[in-house]
Amino acid sequence: MVLSRDDTNPIYLQICARFKTAIAEGRLVPGDRMPSVRALASELGLSRGTINLAYQILAEEGYVEFRGAAGTFVDMRLRTPEKSGAPPPAPRGVLSEQSPNARPFQLGLPALDAFPRKTWNRLVSHCSRQLGAGQLGYPQLTGLPALRERIAAYLALSRGIACQPEQIFVTAGHRASLGLIMRALYRPDDGIWFEDPGYPVAREFLLSIRARLHPVPVDCDGLMVEAGRRLAPHARFAVVTPANQSPLGVMMSMERRTALLEWAGESQRWIIEDDYDSEYRYNRRPPLSLKAMDRGERVLFTGSFSKVLYPALRLAYLVVPQSEIETFERACRAASAGCPEFHQAVIADFMEQGYFIRHLKKMRALYADRRQLLVDVMHDVFGDRVTAISPPAGLHLAMQFQGYRAPASQIAALAQAEGFGLQPLSLWHMGPQLIDGLLLGFTNLESREMAGSLARRLKDICIAAGRERRA
Template sequence: MVKYPGGALIPLLHVDRREHGSIRIQLVCALRKMIVEGDLAAGQRLPSSRILARDQGVSRTTAINVYEQLTSEGLIFSRVGAGAFVSEVLEKERPSIPALNDQEVGAIKPRVAELSQHASEQYFPRLSHPENPRAFITGIAAFDQFPMALWSKLNAQFWRKPRNAVLGYPDAAGLSELRRAVTVHLRANRGIVCDAEQVFIFNGAQDAFNRIGNMLLNPGDRVWFENPGPIGARNSLITSGAELVPVPIDDEGLDVAEGLRLSPEFRLAFVTPAHQHPLGVTMSLRRRFELLDAASQNGAWVLEDDYVGEFRYSGPPPPTLKSVDTTGRVIYVGTFSKSMFAALRLGYVVAPSELAPVFRRIAEATMQGAPTSLQSVMARFITEGHFTTHIRRMRRVYAERQTALTEAAAQYLGGLMTVNPTDTGFQMIGHLAQGLDEGELCARSAAQNILISPISRFAITPVKQRGVILGFSAVSPRNIEIGVKGLAAILRQMQAEQG
């Protein structure tokens, strides 16, 4: 590198004023990178702070702060009257690594766990979360209906509390106010009687599934899993090392008899009984008791994912598994991300009394909990009655959108697709006319900004059900009609091409 009395020339060092970040941080990071990578050699003299300030067009104070930061990190040192120099300490500690040619670099593969190395896309599919609601996105609440002003008001009130109440770590098991609020909500709305010591707050249901899998499963443990079933929960249990047993779904929900035939001994069963994901079936009472009996006989646990249990549009809802469990085998998982908004990332678990101490020990050993602000605001949202009001209002909104999809399908999709109505949840299944391919329809729809997924995407092994998933919760009735018309045009084109 070229040198001169004022220190090294550093032609590649510059400040990008289009960046929103601090100029000081830009300079610190750039100089740190040059020193660590050896572009600035040990012992090399750096420009004085005055020259650095002039060359970069920054204040002298900024230049001094940059050098002070690098000095505190041990990367440079100063000599009185001589200037700043690159430290030799890093050069002495830097290991000698032989250079690799392009072929050798290409041959290097990252070392990961065996499970991750061999997990296939078919068995371990990627999750996808589109940013903007559109027809026919699934699993997202209606952004346009959320009471933003009220939520903002409660949030502002939280931040006016004393600092020690808002800036510290929450209880690892969850904020006590929210845990108590959850017990009241569940007793009134889901028939679940529990105390706050059984409730644990997580960063969404997905986080809960990960923790439960790690707590309860050993590598190779057999887990009954709905087939087709939710991808996120599937991936969480796979990463715990479980051996998933795909159990088929029929009109009554999980086929317990088939599960016993496939794997008489199992450690855990995962189910979505209120609204099976993705098929939308509600598990019958007979199947619920069969499942509880099978779990009791095996000493197994049942993981109940009640992700949209609050939203039913006709008739009384069937009881949750947790509310009829007399043997203490059901672990209940709920989420506010579906009833409120996706970015909230708040979920909760109601653990059986036998497991509650285990959950508490693991929480205290490994978790710091969800953000206090979100937990506190959510607790007030529930205790002040806003949550109940919101749920009632959203039931009306979603019922209107479900009707809009049903009516639009009847008007525009005749002979092309049959859409099965649902009385709960956020989505319906569309069954294609004979000869039409669901994969091709999904690809063509995506090109037209219409989002649908085939049932097969959610299956571990091939399933008999064929069709696509049509979400309606996040889409206005007008956009539902536009989306259905778009699907109809695509299907007619596909049908015409078949001759």
């Protein structure tokens, strides 16, 4: 490796450039081991700090990955270059992350390009070095104590929930939280109020275990409690997303919250509060959670790390009333093997050292910008034929399209065939559909050029769908 102190670029950037060229030309391929910091520093006559800095930059840019004591390797997610020696250009409008889930306008996916991988990898390496015989046995069924403590502290600060770590159960995702609740408390033939429109993943899971769901309409104030009383007066559960209704983004009004808590207290009913995207409101703070307002211990609070960190973790949590801890512990012993503790330990460190709060603050600002970018670009491309109907919140936009002959479901079907990740509102409905529209994720829109390219492709699809319907 030839370096020059006369070059205008500092030495560490020259090292970065040499490795990038080697990767682009195929002399280094994904999975190849990089020279150790000590060896390369000795070979070039430089300090190890200079080499470390170059490797850190390469890691942040996605060229290399650290594997603890095993060393540093060319990142496996890089595409292998063509034999011509030139790296293949990324197609216009395609997300830069090589994730099979990161489709254009994909819902439910955080910004993959903005995750603090450098910090995360350092904590992973630290936890790996601390791994001892005590961590190699079976995991604790209710979750790692350190993580339960950190979740309790975070909920007290952010959601006004006063709970003990013993009330928190760490689960393998939102469906696992629902499954634990059903095993612990659900009785055959219990009715469940379910928001309409509402989260289809939760709906399909509950239907798969033969739960009796009753769709209850949602308006600008959230779940219509009086409609629920009329439609399913004997229901024993209600599944709600009061902080950020899924998918419309509205907040449940204080009047409705009070009415729902009164309903639950009347006949020992249960409210399952899904704290869906509560972290992401861009023009105001969400009100207190239902759990924080609950004086009768009728609220079961669920949260997840999938959208605030990343989905591959498959970790969520459930907060239960103090009086029900033993009931849920029995359900855990009967049906759960616990969750792997390694990543629980990493999350606990991430939270304890203050990175979690800083990450959320950074993401709120980034998502507010990307949401506005999508609104602006859609209006530039579609004009007055498109309207955003969801408030400034969450990780997607609900939009209505006017002047196209095809319904949103047909547009969505064509778009999905073209690789888009958007969804029609009809997918989220159980009962009669009152609103027709599309749901578009904006979290991974990295530039105006990308957003514009995708919007223009979507407009072509809308026109094509109208032609198909007319034919």
